[in-house]
Amino acid sequence: MVVVTGVVGKPVFSFGELLVLIDVDGVGAMSSPLPTPAEASVLTATALRGTAPCVEAHGACRFRTGLAHLYDPPRTDLVVSPAHVMLSITRFPDEDTWKNMFEWVNGYLADTLTPTPRGAERDGYREYAGHGVIATLGYTRPNVRLDSRDLVIEVALRRDEPALATVRRLLGLAEDAPIAPPDDGNWREVLTTWPLHLECSRHGGTVRFRFSAPHHDGQTSTAGLCEEWCWRWLDLCAGTGVGHHDRIQISWDLGALGHASIVRGDGAHRRDVHELHIPASWLAT
Secondary structure, three states, X not given: OOOOOOOOOOOOOOHHHXXXXXXXXXXXXXXXXXXXXHHHHHHHOXXXXXXXXXXXXXXXXXXXXXXXXXXXXXXXXXXXXOOEEEEEEEOOOOHHHHHHHHHHHHHHHHHHOEEOHXXXXXXXXXXXXXXXXXXXXXXXXXXXXXXXXXOEEEEEEEEOOOHHHHHHXXXXXXXXXXXXXXXXXXXXXXXXOOOOEXXXXXXXXXXXXXXXXXXXXXXXXXXXXXXXXXXXXXXXXXXXXXXXXXXXXXXEEOHHHOEEEEEEOOOHHHEEEEEEEEEHHHHHO
16 A cells, blocks of 8 residues: 555545546546446446456547547547556647646646655656555657657556455455465465456465466457456556566566566466466465
8 A cells, every 4th residue: 555645635536527627528427436347338338348247348438529629639548447447548639739638637636646755756657646546647748759649648546455455356356255375385266256266375475366267269258357457457556557568477576565476378278377476465464
């Protein structure tokens, strides 16, 4: 969790209010601090991805018609999972449109949340926290070498909660489901509400979750969806921004939280099998 001060008296953060501020069309009532995939699916007019209840919304938002008459609106990509939200805005028609939208987004985050120390470490990245949410703002500023269509604004939100609580969300574990594998390296089945097979083991200071589900040609399996959620969340926790990972094993240095990693299976035997490795110290939180 990120500890910040000075949030008393600030307006309550609302992702829906932020979308209204930047003139996204069709914004309805949304849960706080993060919308549900079902709420986002209505916004993007796309079907939920996955197998219920393990689903996410992934699609493009639309800007209001009035703005479209003034200029070609930027492109958007919105991803909403059980544990995080990611909004990417690209292909700006001109620099002024980027500057105005950046000031709206950054101003709203600054007005409702509080900057974290990590958010001031480098240009192109800011981080804010408060009201149960951690928001990161990644951006590419205008410069003489870039066309406006290459400018980017990315807003990512995750819940400000103990890491194990988020792992439970990602893997569909009930809040009261016990996770205390003995340190013997053996795999033991763990109950999950997601339609997948989940096992857990511990070896020394590392706890491993192995999850698998059938995959079908041209479709994302439940296990594949969970693996994607895990690496997106860990990218945000590491403060690196969301990257594009094509390796079999990916590792993250999470500072005081320790190290985490994902080991990907090869999809043999028509099943996707992946492993999430986390510090055993997370079980004590």
